[in-house]
Amino acid sequence: MRQISGILTVPASLPKPLAQRTPSSSSPALVYLASLKPSGRVVMTGSLDIVARKLGAKDARSMPWASLRYEHLVALRQWLAETFKPATANRYLAAIKGTLREAWRLGQFPSEELERVRDIKSVSGSSVPAGRGLSSGELRALLMACVDGTPSGYRDAAVFALGYGAGLRRAEIAALDIEDAKTDGDSIAVKVRHAKGGRERVVYLDNGARDALRDYMEIRGKEPGGLFWQARKGGRLVHRGMTDDAVWRLIEKRAKMAGVTDVSPHDLRRSFVSDLLDAGIDVTTVSKMAGHASVLTTAKYDRRGEDAKRKAAKALHVPYPGRPRDLFTEQK
Numbered sequence: 001m002r003q004i005s006g007i008l009t010v011p012a013s014l015p016k017p018l019a020q021r022t023p024s025s026s027s028p029a030l031v032y033l034a035s036l037k038p039s040g041r042v043v044m045t046g047s048l049d050i051v052a053r054k055l056g057a058k059d060a061r062s063m064p065w066a067s068l069r070y071e072h073l074v075a076l077r078q079w080l081a082e083t084f085k086p087a088t089a090n091r092y093l094a095a096i097k098g099t100l101r102e103a104w105r106l107g108q109f110p111s112e113e114l115e116r117v118r119d120i121k122s123v124s125g126s127s128v129p130a131g132r133g134l135s136s137g138e139l140r141a142l143l144m145a146c147v148d149g150t151p152s153g154y155r156d157a158a159v160f161a162l163g164y165g166a167g168l169r170r171a172e173i174a175a176l177d178i179e180d181a182k183t184d185g186d187s188i189a190v191k192v193r194h195a196k197g198g199r200e201r202v203v204y205l206d207n208g209a210r211d212a213l214r215d216y217m218e219i220r221g222k223e224p225g226g227l228f229w230q231a232r233k234g235g236r237l238v239h240r241g242m243t244d245d246a247v248w249r250l251i252e253k254r255a256k257m258a259g260v261t262d263v264s265p266h267d268l269r270r271s272f273v274s275d276l277l278d279a280g281i282d283v284t285t286v287s288k289m290a291g292h293a294s295v296l297t298t299a300k301y302d303r304r305g306e307d308a309k310r311k312a313a314k315a316l317h318v319p320y321p322g323r324p325r326d327l328f329t330e331q332k
Contacts, residue, residue, distance in 0.1 A: 028103035029060040032095075035102075039171060039196075047095040051076065065099050066108035070116035081123045089123040131264060134271045138260045139164060143212070145258035150235025151219050155228060156250050158216035163251070163268030165209025166190060167290045170247040170265040176227040178220075181213065188213055192291065201291045273301035 029048055033041050048060035054076075057063035073096065080089035100117055103109035134142075139160075146157035162168045162176075168190075175194035182189050188205040190213075195201060205213055219237070220229060226241030248265055255263045269290070276286045287298040 026106055026108075027061055028065050028099050028106055028108060029063065031102040031106065032099045033060075035098075043091070044095045044098075047092045048099060051092060051096060054079070060099075065096075066103045068096075068100065069113055070120075073117050073120050077120055077123065086123045086125040093120070093122065131267050131270050132262070133274045134164075134260075134263065134267055138258075138263070139271070141258040141260055142254055142263075143208075145254045148235070150231075151237045152231035152235035152250075154212075154216045154219050155231065155237065156254055157212045159228065159247060159250060160254070160268065161205065161209035161212035162190070163265060164272050165205050165212075166203040167269045167272035168192065168203065169196065169269060170251075171244040172196075173228065174226075174242050174244040174247050178217075178222065178224060178227050181217065181227060186210075195291050197291075197293060199291050199293065201288065203289060270301050273298060277302055 029052075033045055033048075036044060045060060048063070052058070052060045052063035055063065055068075055072075076096065077089075077093060080092050083089070084092070097117060097120075100109055100114060104111060104114045142160055143157055146153045146160065159173055162173050163170070172192050172195055176190065176192075180191045180193065182191075184204065186206065188210050190203050190205065192201050192203060217227075220227075223239060225239065228242045228247075229237040230240045230242055230246065232238055251263070251265050251268075255261070273286055273290055276289070277283065283295045283298055287295045290298055290301070292298045
């Protein structure tokens with residue numbers, strides 16, 4: 001028997017008959033994962049695999065999810081709460097609940113059990129947010145590391161410009177087409193079509209961000225296809241679109257060259273949100289620029305830290321008259 005979180009034991013070996021008569025084509029995990037977008041599919045597959053192994057299965061595909069019951073989910077929730085941060089634990093719970101919902105739709109899971117599973121609460125609590133904001137000096141160093149006179153250098157500077165200057169995700173950057181970028185007065189308007197959650201938006205690049213993208217586009221040319229091309233030895237560009245992993249690698253490469261440590265593509269986006277809020281842009285506008293469904297999500301990206309709190313404290317006037325100096329002297 002295997003024990004989960006000290007409260008419940010489940011069979012060390014899962015029911016083989018159930019696993020044998022559940023073909024992979026009707027696996028609730030596969031049906032659930034197929035309903036997700038590619039980026040979410042990768043994350044949730046890993047989550048379900050971890051839970052499946054905890055329960056003694058090889059992976060999510062071979063796990064007989066329909067054999068789980070409410071008490072198993074209660075035990076799993078406690079284990080998740082004790083093992084992971086709240087956000088991660090709740091992601092795992094969402095994946096499990098989504099899989100059991102598909103098991104019900106496939107006729108493998110009782111409706112009364114599904115109702116009980118739905119009653120299981122999310123893991124509460126908060127943790128220190130991941131990632132960080134980049135200083136102006138770090139951003140300058142990253143862009144200077146791209147200025148090497150090669151076509152790929154101009155390309156990389158434009159990627160940083162879109163990551164910080166427009167707050168684009170790396171997958172959004174990789175998915176851009178040359179037709180998505182249009183001159184709009186003094187700015188460049190970029191239409192983000194392949195956005196998270198299907199929330200298309202238009203972002204605007206100005207000053208240095210506009211100049212970086214314009215310089216790259218002049219080198220790239222007007223050939224149709226992906227906006228950002230792959231690079232070969234010597235920094236030569238080839239007419240082949242980049243992947244989001246390639247965007248990650250180029251940011252890591254330039255960060256190493258610039259001597260900037262502990263930086264990820266999403267830190268550019270976090271810095272975009274934080275610096276706009278610090279500049280006094282209202283959170284609703286920043287949320288629209290970032291493509292967030294809610295301003296609450298935008299607030300989670302704020303990495304201004306303690307300096308923002310100090311500035312906020314100075315903005316308040318407390319009308320305390322102070323202690324009279326002569327009274328202080330007499331008491332001494």
